[in-house]
Amino acid sequence: MVEKDYExxxxxxxxxxxxxxxxxxxxxxxxxxxxxxxxxxxxxxDQRVRNAFDIPGVDTVPETVTARLQGAHTNRxxxxxxxxxxxxxxxxxxxxxxxxxxxxxxxxxxxxSTGTPSADDLLAQVLEHAPSRAEGWEGLTDGxxxxxxxxxxxxxxxxxxxxxxxxxxxTFRGVACRSGGSWRTEVLxxxxxxGVGSVYRPAGAAGAAVVESYINAHADSIPLGVEEEAxxxxxxxx
Amino acid sequence: xxxxxELQREVLLAELGGLRKFCYSLTGSAADADDLLQxxxxxxxxxxxxxxxxxxxxxxxxxxxxxxxxxxxxxxRHRYPxxxxxxxxxxxxxxxxxxxxxxxxxxxxxxxxxxxxxQRLSLTLVAIEGKTYAEAAEILEVxxxxxxxxxxxxxxxxxxxxxxxxxx
Numbered sequence: 287m288v289e290k291d292y293e294x295x296x297x298x299x300x301x302x303x304x305x306x307x308x309x310x311x312x313x314x315x316x317x318x319x320x321x322x323x324x325x326x327x328x329x330x331x332d333q334r335v336r337n338a339f340d341i342p343g344v345d346t347v348p349e350t351v352t353a354r355l356q357g358a359h360t361n362r363x364x365x366x367x368x369x370x371x372x373x374x375x376x377x378x379x380x381x382x383x384x385x386x387x388x389x390x391x392x393x394x395x396x397x398x399s400t401g402t403p404s405a406d407d408l409l410a411q412v413l414e415h416a417p418s419r420a421e422g423w424e425g426l427t428d429g430x431x432x433x434x435x436x437x438x439x440x441x442x443x444x445x446x447x448x449x450x451x452x453x454x455x456x457t458f459r460g461v462a463c464r465s466g467g468s469w470r471t472e473v474l475x476x477x478x479x480x481g482v483g484s485v486y487r488p489a490g491a492a493g494a495a496v497v498e499s500y501i502n503a504h505a506d507s508i509p510l511g512v513e514e515e516a517x518x519x520x521x522x523x524x
Numbered sequence: 525x526x527x528x529x530e531l532q533r534e535v536l537l538a539e540l541g542g543l544r545k546f547c548y549s550l551t552g553s554a555a556d557a558d559d560l561l562q563x564x565x566x567x568x569x570x571x572x573x574x575x576x577x578x579x580x581x582x583x584x585x586x587x588x589x590x591x592x593x594x595x596x597x598x599x600x601r602h603r604y605p606x607x608x609x610x611x612x613x614x615x616x617x618x619x620x621x622x623x624x625x626x627x628x629x630x631x632x633x634x635x636x637x638x639x640x641x642x643q644r645l646s647l648t649l650v651a652i653e654g655k656t657y658a659e660a661a662e663i664l665e666v667x668x669x670x671x672x673x674x675x676x677x678x679x680x681x682x683x684x685x686x687x688x689x690x691x692x
Contacts, residue, residue, distance in 0.1 A: 296676035327687050338632035339549045345541035502593040
């Protein structure tokens, strides 16, 4: 079986094969038991997939969704993982303020400053060299702590990193993107420090929503895998 | 403020059942399907759609984008479970608790999850939703030939995972 045969069988199964090609395939199927068996197996798997999702109630729409569409100007429901994104507008105000906290982080190797690295240089160094992690922090010499959370390619063709930053008891969540050898913060928002507090707040709640919204809007694909990220760090994000 | 025409709203209302099924086939969970459907509708209401847009196809496209966004979030949660703070498995029923049909659904859903996102979307639209290649191509904004090859590759992989000649 070659790849083309799978494509022909698949098209045949979907009724998408032009008549002449379908007829030619039928003749091959008669003469080739292996091809026939593959078609039958493909058909069986297809049916199994359909059956798996063809269950009672699968097309039942929650009343809240129907009502929402019927009365588009009513208030939104306020719970659920997706609904938390409704907080993005309010959180955006936080983000705008956050940009003032760290407007520009310069790559330590490419900057023109001399002497003691500035606070933003320290942050940039972590983003440049430290892998993403689920726990623990990278301590900065000025007392702050940083945790890179994930890395992703942006639609703008740059590499970006989501991170957590703690500073004098406050925790911020942000995204910085690398352009021209420098890390620049694109969004920064207040965030609940993971593992602190007795009440669980879901990812995407409150300030995190604006970061999630930014990633959703700018990420080109799913986040980088561990190995991909390590490779990029080794290549200085080139 | 973005808005929908009355016609678009009516088309969307008529399409909600199909969209819910699409959401279910993507997420494999009733609760997640409801959330994905909700997110889709909210996005449409928030951003509206062009006057000349086909409401149903537009909605599937928005749904696809919302699902891809959710996949990103899941990726993060899977990579950093401590950050999420929730052990999803603790809420999962054991295999013994699942009926045969449910187990099969789980097996199929697990197999689908192994497919690349683009292949899964294409297969779902055509094999489960019954869309034509042309309709799926319009929704996913790719050429028809791409849909054809993605579906063929998806089926080949599914046969290897859950077909009668698979090792499982």
